[in-house]
Amino acid sequence: MKPTDINDPEYFHKVVDCQYACPAHTPVPEYIRLIAAGRYDDAYMVNWESNVFPGILGRVCDRPCEPACRRGRVDEEPVAICRLKRVAADNKNDITGRLPEISPKNGKKVALVGAGPASLTVARDLAPLGYEIELFDEQDIGGGFMRSQIPSFRLPMEVLNEEVDYILNMGVMAHFKHYVESLKSLLEKDYDAIFVGSGAPNGRDLAKLKGRQAADNSIHLGINWLESVAFGHTKSIEQKVIVLGGGNTAMDCCRTARRLGGTDVKVVVRSPRADMKASPWEIDDAVGEDIPIYENHTPMEFVVENNKLTGMMFDKVRAEYDENGKRTLVSTGEEPVFIEADQVLIAIGQDNAFPWIERDIGLEFGKWDMPVVDKKTFQSTNESVFFGGDAAFGPSNIITAVAHGHQAAISIHQFCQQKSLVERPAPQANLLSQKMGFHEWTYDNHVDHDKRHLVPHVDKKTALKNLQIEVEKGFDKDLGFEEAMRCLNCDVQTVFSDKLCIECDACADVCPTSCINFTDNGEEEELRTRLLSPSDNLEQGLQVSKDLKTGRVMVKDENVCLHCGLCAERCPTAAWDMQKFSYLETKAGN
Amino acid sequence: MSYLRSTFRHPQAPKNKLGYTQANYEGALSTLCAGCGHDSIANSIINACFELSLEPHKIAKMSGIGCSSKTPAYFLSSSHGFNSVHGRMPSVTTGANMANRDLTYIGVSGDGDTASIGMGQFMHLVRRNLNMVYIVMNNGVYGLTKGQDSATADIGSASKKGRPNMYEPMDLCELAISIGAGYVARSFSGDKEQLVPLIKGAVNYNGFALIDCVSPCVTFNNNAESTKSYEWVRDHKEATNTFDLVPEEQEITVKSPNTKTESVDLHDGTTLNLCRQPGSLDIKCRESVLMALEEAKQNKQVLTGLLHLNTAAGSTHEIINTADKPLNQLTEKELCPGSELLERFNQSLR
Numbered sequence: 009m010k011p012t013d014i015n016d017p018e019y020f021h022k023v024v025d026c027q028y029a030c031p032a033h034t035p036v037p038e039y040i041r042l043i044a045a046g047r048y049d050d051a052y053m054v055n056w057e058s059n060v061f062p063g064i065l066g067r068v069c070d071r072p073c074e075p076a077c078r079r080g081r082v083d084e085e086p087v088a089i090c091r092l093k094r095v096a097a098d099n100k101n102d103i104t105g106r107l108p109e110i111s112p113k114n115g116k117k118v119a120l121v122g123a124g125p126a127s128l129t130v131a132r133d134l135a136p137l138g139y140e141i142e143l144f145d146e147q148d149i150g151g152g153f154m155r156s157q158i159p160s161f162r163l164p165m166e167v168l169n170e171e172v173d174y175i176l177n178m179g180v181m182a183h184f185k186h187y188v189e190s191l192k193s194l195l196e197k198d199y200d201a202i203f204v205g206s207g208a209p210n211g212r213d214l215a216k217l218k219g220r221q222a223a224d225n226s227i228h229l230g231i232n233w234l235e236s237v238a239f240g241h242t243k244s245i246e247q248k249v250i251v252l253g254g255g256n257t258a259m260d261c262c263r264t265a266r267r268l269g270g271t272d273v274k275v276v277v278r279s280p281r282a283d284m285k286a287s288p289w290e291i292d293d294a295v296g297e298d299i300p301i302y303e304n305h306t307p308m309e310f311v312v313e314n315n316k317l318t319g320m321m322f323d324k325v326r327a328e329y330d331e332n333g334k335r336t337l338v339s340t341g342e343e344p345v346f347i348e349a350d351q352v353l354i355a356i357g358q359d360n361a362f363p364w365i366e367r368d369i370g371l372e373f374g375k376w377d378m379p380v381v382d383k384k385t386f387q388s389t390n391e392s393v394f395f396g397g398d399a400a401f402g403p404s405n406i407i408t409a410v411a412h413g414h415q416a417a418i419s420i421h422q423f424c425q426q427k428s429l430v431e432r433p434a435p436q437a438n439l440l441s442q443k444m445g446f447h448e449w450t451y452d453n454h455v456d457h458d459k460r461h462l463v464p465h466v467d468k469k470t471a472l473k474n475l476q477i478e479v480e481k482g483f484d485k486d487l488g489f490e491e492a493m494r495c496l497n498c499d500v501q502t503v504f505s506d507k508l509c510i511e512c513d514a515c516a517d518v519c520p521t522s523c524i525n526f527t528d529n530g531e532e533e534e535l536r537t538r539l540l541s542p543s544d545n546l547e548q549g550l551q552v553s554k555d556l557k558t559g560r561v562m563v564k565d566e567n568v569c570l571h572c573g574l575c576a577e578r579c580p581t582a583a584w585d586m587q588k589f590s591y592l593e594t595k596a597g598n
Numbered sequence: 599m600s601y602l603r604s605t606f607r608h609p610q611a612p613k614n615k616l617g618y619t620q621a622n623y624e625g626a627l628s629t630l631c632a633g634c635g636h637d638s639i640a641n642s643i644i645n646a647c648f649e650l651s652l653e654p655h656k657i658a659k660m661s662g663i664g665c666s667s668k669t670p671a672y673f674l675s676s677s678h679g680f681n682s683v684h685g686r687m688p689s690v691t692t693g694a695n696m697a698n699r700d701l702t703y704i705g706v707s708g709d710g711d712t713a714s715i716g717m718g719q720f721m722h723l724v725r726r727n728l729n730m731v732y733i734v735m736n737n738g739v740y741g742l743t744k745g746q747d748s749a750t751a752d753i754g755s756a757s758k759k760g761r762p763n764m765y766e767p768m769d770l771c772e773l774a775i776s777i778g779a780g781y782v783a784r785s786f787s788g789d790k791e792q793l794v795p796l797i798k799g800a801v802n803y804n805g806f807a808l809i810d811c812v813s814p815c816v817t818f819n820n821n822a823e824s825t826k827s828y829e830w831v832r833d834h835k836e837a838t839n840t841f842d843l844v845p846e847e848q849e850i851t852v853k854s855p856n857t858k859t860e861s862v863d864l865h866d867g868t869t870l871n872l873c874r875q876p877g878s879l880d881i882k883c884r885e886s887v888l889m890a891l892e893e894a895k896q897n898k899q900v901l902t903g904l905l906h907l908n909t910a911a912g913s914t915h916e917i918i919n920t921a922d923k924p925l926n927q928l929t930e931k932e933l934c935p936g937s938e939l940l941e942r943f944n945q946s947l948r
Contacts, residue, residue, distance in 0.1 A: 027728070050695060082609060083606070102894075135902065287607050295874040327671070338695065422796075447632075453840070454600060454602060455604050455606065456604055456606070457606070465749050510820075511828065512638065512814070512816065512828060513638045513787075513790065514633045514634070514638070517640075518603070518628070520605075520606055520607060521608045521848070522608055522611070523608075531840055541611060542608070557829070557832070568606075568608055568609065570604050572600070572603075572604050574603065574627075577600055577632065578632045578633070580632045581635025
């Protein structure tokens with residue numbers, strides 16, 4: 009293998025698993041250390057710079073960082089990264105003084121369609137640079153799906169308002185209750201660029217299912233129903249409720265139904281439970297509120313008697329997988345199952361819809377009637393129109409929308425300065441030694457088995473009484489500290505200097521997980537078979553040194569490195585050093 | 599400075615026949631100087647015991663005084679151990695072996711503990727051919743007392759800030775071979791590929807097995823003027839043979855067509871598989887080995903590998919014809935059979 013170029017920031021970036029997995033590349037270990045140090049304001053601002061909504065995401069993020077967490081590979085469970093973020097948000101002081109200063113107007117004007125996380129992120133990045141921002145949304149308040157689809161027992165209104173307002177208060181001109189009916193007319197105005205962050209607003213229906221029309225009064229589409237609850241239009245539900253679907257919207261529907269009077273709420277999914285799209289913790293929370301989940305049940309018909317919905321018939325199926333892992337649901341041939349219901353909520357997915365975009369404005373649409381959007385620049389085929397969030401590539405999650413927003417903002421900024429959109433500014437990366445005297449480090453380097461702490465919940469009786477009571481109480485400062493100490497500090501990198509190494513083997517001997525090897529070089533595939541410990545996680549890199557004096561090379565498998573620093577402590581020549589790697593994704597104007 | 603090692607280990611760490619991982623053979627985190635060769639030797643002992651699937655509770659680690667003799671704290675924490683008086687590990691081990699011959703005795707000592715204060719004990723231990731592994735962690739200096747030259751320091755070699763050594767060095771391998779040791783090897787802490795099989799062979803050998811292991815002292819003796827530095831040893835090391843211990847059931851494979859493979863059966867059914875260049879050292883011949891060692895010394899070479907092997911000699915128990923039952927299991931009845939028997943015995947001597 010060629011020697012690893014550790015000056016290429018992408019190498020160490022990949023070692024920080026959580027940050028790498030985060031679409032917005034939030035510097036997770038950095039803010040976790042700040043939480044452990046009680047520096048909540050600083051921890052909050054590190055988050056805010058990257059993901060814009062720490063308080064919101066600390067409650068409802070899809071947390072792609074957690075399955076990636078290195079601790080999950082060496083211990084039972086990953087660090088509770090998401091809930092730690094909330095600790096920072098809950099305990100911070102007033103941070104308004106630390107928000108970016110707004111530069112004088114630069115004469116450029118940008119329109120944002122939709123007031124969800126993608127658009128707000130674009131506003132957050134461009135407003136401080138002097139852009140005049142005009143925001144359009146059909147609701148009378150900002151937040152988009154974060155407000156309409158996430159019930160307030162998971163995300164309190166105050167938290168949402170606070171973080172949305174930080175952005176709106178940057179001088180954004182918001183046109184609420186203003187549904188944009190025509191992109192063409194928007195294009196005719198004097199905007200330098202338009203950003204579309206209008207989400208995926210159409211809930212899927214089961215229009216062709218028998219009885220659908222007859223039972224229409226008792227059937228709602230999940231996202232519409234949640235929105236109607238969020239804005240106070242719907243305040244109650246019948247007792248017996250069936251929720252169709254296995255995603256997070258279904259989980260929000262069933263739990264909301266429990267709070268609005270549903271005493272017998274059931275979730276019915278076509279697939280096996282293991283294949284459900286909802287996050288495992290959201291399924292757990294639903295089950296914890298006495299909501300049974302019926303797996304492998306495919307809807308057959310809505311049963312209507314005397315013009316009233318009495319329930320639904322389901323066909324029992326089993327999942328079969330072909331060689332490629334593709335799933336087909338095959339009927340078991342058993343008798344159909346009847347489940348009683350007074351009301352049915354359909355939460356089986358959602359689609360994009362762009363009835364307001366004319367097809368003759370140079371904006372191309374492709375497969376599934378989705379706009380053609382560049383994956384890197386987020387520019388559409390109409391050069392002044394950019395997309396982001398669910399509107400760009402279909403439904404995803406908040407943190408992805410934020411990441412899109414940052415990138416789109418860079419593109420818009422480049423576009424408005426007539427610069428290339430393809431040549432994007434590089435991320436800011438730096439390595440800094442953490443050595444602090446003789447074998448002392450600036451970070452707490454001892455790691456051991458520690459159970460993941462559970463977030464305390466409000467007791468069920470109280471929680472189910474009121475839609476507004478937040479179920480999770482969050483970690484307090486003490487629990488937050490303990491959970492923060494579970495972080496392995498993967499951003500503190502093991503940096504090896506071949507010129508200093510005397511090949512004494514001390515590092516290889518002391519390494520608890522035997523990641524370090526001194527051996528003959530070879531091709532990666534073959535080399536991996538010769539290492540001290542099994543090296544079969546191909547997603548994790550090998551750090552390979554230049555040839556050492558004996559002709560061998562140092563090979564370190566990054567997979568289960570604990571970043572405990574013992575290699576550096578036991579190195580007599582400081583050939584190993586623990587250096588903090590900071591990686592900041594560029595933002596517009598940086 | 600860290601005083602604890604994390605309890606995390608590689609989740610897919612290999613297991614041996616007993617179902618143990620290497621972690622079951624580890625000890626505490628070393629407090630020796632960073633980069634000390636002794637740590638590598640300690641780790642080689644861990645590797646060897648793991649690979650041999652020895653039961654940790656059937657091992658006794660014996661030591662005297664010195665940097666080397668601290669190392670039993672850093673390996674085999676589930677084994678028995680005795681940290682004895684300076685240079686007196688041989689007699690303590692002899693006693694232990696008399697009391698319980700079922701344990702594997704691994705003694706670690708240094709060049710001071712063996713070649714100076716313990717020289718008398720060492721020589722007689724070799725003569726008795728006690729069944730044990732005796733590893734000398736040989737760095738040529740007294741590290742614990744700040745780096746004075748030891749008795750194994752080569753003439754002309756100088757430690758850090760020291761003067762060139764004026765005295766002839768003792769060659770422990772030569773001494774041991776000359777008084778009948780049957781398993782004598784020299785190795786280097788920086789060469790685990792050689793050292794681990796040598797330790798495995800020594801454990802399986804019935805009798806006294808010496809491994810004189812050059813182990814650089816990074817603090818006092820790893821400078822350019824020293825002949826016990828990492829660099830000097832690497833540049834002047836000459837392997838007599840490559841070597842592997844092959845378990846009974848495993849087929850012997852020859853690695854290189856240019857080398858000759860010789861197999862020697864050990865008493866426990868395992869085979870020593872020795873690869874050597876044609877015309878190289880005949881390790882079964884005491885005289886030629888001694889000559890080769892002297893020649894290497896003239897040529898400023900460190901001859902490494904298995905230097906001498908003699909499987910014919912019996913160990914202490916066989917020499918003095920002890921009872922099969924170890925001392926620790928003999929009862930008063932057997933040890934004091936009564937005045938009538940004593941009388942009869944005395945009569946037989948008259």
